[in-house]
Amino acid sequence: MASFRYKTFGYAAPSAGARLQPFSFERRALRPNDVAMEILYAGVCHSDLHWARNDWGWSNYPVVPGHEIVGRVIAVGPEVTRFKAGDHVAVGCMADSCQHCDQCRKGEEQLCREGNTMTYGGLDRITQEMTHGGYSKHVVVRQEFVLRVPDGLDLSRAAPLLCAGITTYSPLRTWGIGPGSRVGVIGLGGLGHMAVKLAAGLGAQVTVMSRTPDKKADALALGADRLLVSTDLDAMAQAANGFDLIIDTVPNKHDLNPYLPLLDVDGTLVIVGQVGPLDEMSSVPLLLGRRRVAGSPIGGIAQTQELLDFCARKNILPETETIRMDEINEAFERMERSDVRYRFVIDMASLTEPAEATL
Template identity: 75%
Template sequence: MKTFGYAAHSPDSPLVPYSFERRDLRENDVAMEVLYCGVCHSDLHMVQNDWDWTIYPIVPGHEIIGRVIATGSGVTRYKTGDAVAVGCMVDSCMECDQCKKGEEQLCREGMTGTYSAYDRITHEVTYGGYSKHLVVREEFVLRVPDGLDLSKAAPLLCAGITTYSPLRTWNVGPGSRVGVIGMGGLGHMAVKLAAGLGADVTVISRTKNKEADALAVGADRLLVSTDATAMEKAQSAFDLIIDTVPVKHDLNPYMPLLDIDGTLVIVGQVGPVSTLSTVPMILGRRRITASPIGGIRETQELLDFCAKKNILPECEMIRIDEINKAYERLKRSDVHYRFVIDMSSLTGPGENIGQNVCQN
């Protein structure tokens, strides 16, 4: 299946048009035309090989909204024309204890990433959603609920589930007191989702600059972390803190903000954190943990929840040929709050290839 997209060929090269092949449909595969693809901060990290596991050339994109154009002979959940979604993973062993309980992201053999990973059967490199078409195992395709705006839903597949999963794991609901560190792509989704679950929500930020935005997306207040007096008054104020900051930073100022048995969950930084003092942890039985994305069942729950509550990310739509400028802006945190690529802007050779896929 010939297709095309945008790829980076080295850590220092820009993304450029790239033609490649998708695998032929297996009996349990769904083929889709990509309609929209979110731009995640991890896309930038992967393109730059910041985590030392990028496989080049890399076609990024794991926040994908599409429409089914073909199905394998054994597919029962989807049909041609269905609106569907794909997130950060496209396969797992499906046999281990974690997969069987719906935690495919924690597969004992390692889940297969949507891009820059190896197919479990053919060992071909996976390519993501900055492309015209995608072929994915049926079990890892999600249904887009009626009423959910296709043009804005893509970031739910990473930013949304990354923040929803810890909120559900720690049983956030009415009466919960939730703090959100950072007010970017992840942070604004954490605020919207925590508020949607009925929690009292506080954005924790270094300045008051985003106070109006925080209140507009559902926060009850903003706490300035550089204000020593305000931080002192906020001690023991939270049951759960979601830390969305994507770079190394000092966690020590936030620990006293947790109540007894409170939890700080890291969802932003992948890599080193600052040296920690255990004093507030010991004295308050407080804990620090981290969380990846959720499983397929939980991600579908998120999509259904967002459709019911009309929760959508704040998006700026771009064309695919603007992706390199978007990355530069992402480095400067100059986005409000998530870029989404309108994939109808991707044109190139083989525009009619979807018609050549054998349909069920």
């Protein structure tokens, strides 16, 4: 077992609103149940942008973003039984949790009663050091939070499954979506396009909801059965009571009222995009139709492994654009303009070591 700290390097946000820049830092020495990996690919999530700019008001700095991580094992602690050097592995939004509360014991670590340790911007449960994410060359994570990348899954495209994928797969599984289910997806960005692919892969009838008809061809190509224009009042009226589940992927404040009548009795609209306030909502369609509005974070580790295995079997992958590490600031700007179809992935082979950093 390595007893030394890993000197590594990446890109960090030094302060709110600042451009990401090269950053040298250390990873912890391997604990008995730790896995050290070289990062091969890192997905770029909208959460990374929000955190870098402190949009939610709880960011800490400097921070290395990135919680969609695909890599190769380079070392393991003596108690690690699940992985060995050379294995292709992945890490998502969590790096640790208490492991003993009721939620952790049933595989819902994302709902840990003590709070899970985020892959970046969190605090190590033992040292209280701030965690740093996947925009870096190496990462060290306890084996319980390391996922196996199935053979046949394209490593260069798989990273967004670790956040965008599980964020949309989890509600599909929670609400029992399968053949014959009627699923609506609001928005066709990074989250939305994964919701479409996964719902279709589960056998559901899938409808994309968009303010304009411009995305119809894209929606159908991704596996949707149709596109519903939310500004077309006649079309929306005809679609009333037509959905068992609506996944709302819109990442900013918006109005839910037009979508609530689309739910059938006992139908659910689940919010996975916006973190924060929404427009005022009427309870009338909820009361009269026994409908629900819910929220859903990511899934637990077992469910995330289930997702990776499912995607390998079904050959479901995100639509991605590969970028170099030094293009991250431009990628953030493009992401703000919705100028990506549909996720950026950083090829970490492009990350060059600063002169002062050594491993």
